[in-house]
Amino acid sequence: MDKRITIYDLAKTLGVSAGTVSRSLNDHPSISQKTKDRVIFMANELGYKTNKFAVNLSKQKSNTIGVIVPKLNSIFMSTVLAGIEKVANEAGYNLIISQSLESMEKEKLNAKTLYDSGVDALLVSLAYDTTDFVHFANYIKNKIPLIFIDRVHNLPNCSTIIIDNKSAGFEATEHLIAQGCKNLLHISGNLKRNVYSERLKGFQEALAKHNLKFKDANLLESDLAPSSVKEVIAHIKSVDIPIDGLFVANDTFAAHCIKELKKEKYNIPSDIKIIGFNNDPISELVTPALSTINYPGYELGVLAGQSVISHLNGGIDLHPANSITLRHKLIIRESTL
Amino acid sequence: MDKRITIYDLAKTLGVSAGTVSRSLNDHPSISQKTKDRVIFMANELGYKTNKFAVNLSKQKSNTIGVIVPKLNSIFMSTVLAGIEKVANEAGYNLIISQSLESMEKEKLNAKTLYDSGVDALLVSLAYDTTDFVHFANYIKNKIPLIFIDRVHNLPNCSTIIIDNKSAGFEATEHLIAQGCKNLLHISGNLKRNVYSERLKGFQEALAKHNLKFKDANLLESDLAPSSVKEVIAHIKSVDIPIDGLFVANDTFAAHCIKELKKEKYNIPSDIKIIGFNNDPISELVTPALSTINYPGYELGVLAGQSVISHLNGGIDLHPANSITLRHKLIIRESTL
DNA sequence: TTGTATGCGTTATCAT
DNA sequence: ATGATAACGCATACAA
Numbered sequence: 260m261d262k263r264i265t266i267y268d269l270a271k272t273l274g275v276s277a278g279t280v281s282r283s284l285n286d287h288p289s290i291s292q293k294t295k296d297r298v299i300f301m302a303n304e305l306g307y308k309t310n311k312f313a314v315n316l317s318k319q320k321s322n323t324i325g326v327i328v329p330k331l332n333s334i335f336m337s338t339v340l341a342g343i344e345k346v347a348n349e350a351g352y353n354l355i356i357s358q359s360l361e362s363m364e365k366e367k368l369n370a371k372t373l374y375d376s377g378v379d380a381l382l383v384s385l386a387y388d389t390t391d392f393v394h395f396a397n398y399i400k401n402k403i404p405l406i407f408i409d410r411v412h413n414l415p416n417c418s419t420i421i422i423d424n425k426s427a428g429f430e431a432t433e434h435l436i437a438q439g440c441k442n443l444l445h446i447s448g449n450l451k452r453n454v455y456s457e458r459l460k461g462f463q464e465a466l467a468k469h470n471l472k473f474k475d476a477n478l479l480e481s482d483l484a485p486s487s488v489k490e491v492i493a494h495i496k497s498v499d500i501p502i503d504g505l506f507v508a509n510d511t512f513a514a515h516c517i518k519e520l521k522k523e524k525y526n527i528p529s530d531i532k533i534i535g536f537n538n539d540p541i542s543e544l545v546t547p548a549l550s551t552i553n554y555p556g557y558e559l560g561v562l563a564g565q566s567v568i569s570h571l572n573g574g575i576d577l578h579p580a581n582s583i584t585l586r587h588k589l590i591i592r593e594s595t596l
Numbered sequence: 597m598d599k600r601i602t603i604y605d606l607a608k609t610l611g612v613s614a615g616t617v618s619r620s621l622n623d624h625p626s627i628s629q630k631t632k633d634r635v636i637f638m639a640n641e642l643g644y645k646t647n648k649f650a651v652n653l654s655k656q657k658s659n660t661i662g663v664i665v666p667k668l669n670s671i672f673m674s675t676v677l678a679g680i681e682k683v684a685n686e687a688g689y690n691l692i693i694s695q696s697l698e699s700m701e702k703e704k705l706n707a708k709t710l711y712d713s714g715v716d717a718l719l720v721s722l723a724y725d726t727t728d729f730v731h732f733a734n735y736i737k738n739k740i741p742l743i744f745i746d747r748v749h750n751l752p753n754c755s756t757i758i759i760d761n762k763s764a765g766f767e768a769t770e771h772l773i774a775q776g777c778k779n780l781l782h783i784s785g786n787l788k789r790n791v792y793s794e795r796l797k798g799f800q801e802a803l804a805k806h807n808l809k810f811k812d813a814n815l816l817e818s819d820l821a822p823s824s825v826k827e828v829i830a831h832i833k834s835v836d837i838p839i840d841g842l843f844v845a846n847d848t849f850a851a852h853c854i855k856e857l858k859k860e861k862y863n864i865p866s867d868i869k870i871i872g873f874n875n876d877p878i879s880e881l882v883t884p885a886l887s888t889i890n891y892p893g894y895e896l897g898v899l900a901g902q903s904v905i906s907h908l909n910g911g912i913d914l915h916p917a918n919s920i921t922l923r924h925k926l927i928i929r930e931s932t933l
Numbered sequence: 934t935t936g937t938a939t940g941c942g943t944t945a946t947c948a949t
Numbered sequence: 950a951t952g953a954t955a956a957c958g959c960a961t962a963c964a965a
Binding site: 653 | 953954
């Protein structure tokens, strides 16, 4: 494999033109089957490899889809990615993955890098603190498909793929109320992100529906980092009327809460009932097993992948809707019984 | 941004040659500062973007690193990836990530695809059932850096980055013995993979050292899928002398074992002590908290990234060793007390 | 059905 | 210090 074989080499040894070789290799209709066979045979014989760089340059396409996620090392995100990768791979696309590490600055950098490297489309789940969106302007201007997943923002001509966080939050809350909780605490993530603000809305609507007044003490905005658990405990202890129900914005943090509350001699679920969010594998392994909302990450990824691919292949979208909403599901386990 | 500005456009408007523009943009020493300034100014003015496709074609490099992992949606692997991504990104490389889904066939496909798409280097963690390695021959032949992570195989001129699984397995086992366990069971993954076979070796050596005989009943090879827990339970129940110590090849499966054993009224740790592997987040959240071996996934990724980068930049390896071994650590929690 | 010629945007090698 | 020009490997519009 010292010298790379090109279509010119093939052309010369076959006594045809480079154009013929190129068209044969691409199964172009205007080439006779006989010629195609000869070309393909010789290509295999000589170990010809198509040079993607040249193809890319010629077509101005990279056959590559960019992905920006907040963090790679979260089970939810990596599950989404697994779904995306499967679909993309089957469709012959490569995935360039980068993480914003929850920082808008890094997200901007990533968006620029991926743009410069010529991705054919971009999938994004927004960072924790992203507030402006000019870094996506180039994509929109140049009609590069841009799709938001999970942590979304409404931009013109961009699809979003989400679940109905508000109604999921509503159901989670109503379940706690149905189990007899009177004084709930919702532990939320950054309320600038749709996923968390929507869940809060659902929480509030459920309270309202059941004539429970929403007070400041019913909400704690958190970064959901394990180390922040102590603030939760402090809040719960400081409150006048004892908290008897906890709706936590994700399972991992909920699991940490359970652990810490148990350490503080709270009994779960008899003292405090807890429900999480995501249905992470961890939710069924903690004690007591954690009630939660199933968030179909893999399906989300698959759908996102399909959406991109269909955007790219012919432009006709299989899912013409601008926004796809997946079905969530309440999962009841011991932590709320 | 209707028409993309090229160096020719810049050259024309500036009244210089394209070569000069190119060199200015790349800060070539043979260009006067004055000219460089003019070029750069005009480039910004006109919104020039370098075309990566053309650069790639010209240089026959993609500035891209390929990664093949068995599964994206495992917390360990995604943590490794997070480390790789960080380093690669800082060095200006993109990451193309694909998953083999634990299948050698898919791994071969991925290896070929990434090769064809012209990655500058490849990082691999092997699939469950990979037995031959011809799909990496092209990389070696063409001197494309090939580095194995975690699930490795010794190939000429390929680095490997691992922990000392044997001594880790030894320590885990010895810890169980020190806690008074007499009849141990090791639940292993596929023994074709170094990580599992090495841990088993450590297990056996520890037994030998403490004059415990290794019998068939002390080992259960498993696919470590949650659904396989019932086989573990069945095995434990079927055994003549009661098992009092369990060394499980990863934390997730260990957590499932704990859950199921508790359901079967085993008391942990008093009836059976359990130790896992990896120090996944889950290990400290289950009840009882799981003893384990810390496997520094993120550092592994960082090191792998650095190794690749240094291979690529200048070829002089920061870590000249052919094989890097990271330090592991025994973490003792309630499950073995 | 096939060949010819040119474009794609940069880099690199000679000249000057 | 700068210009001219040839790669780089493929795709494709136009000819034949």
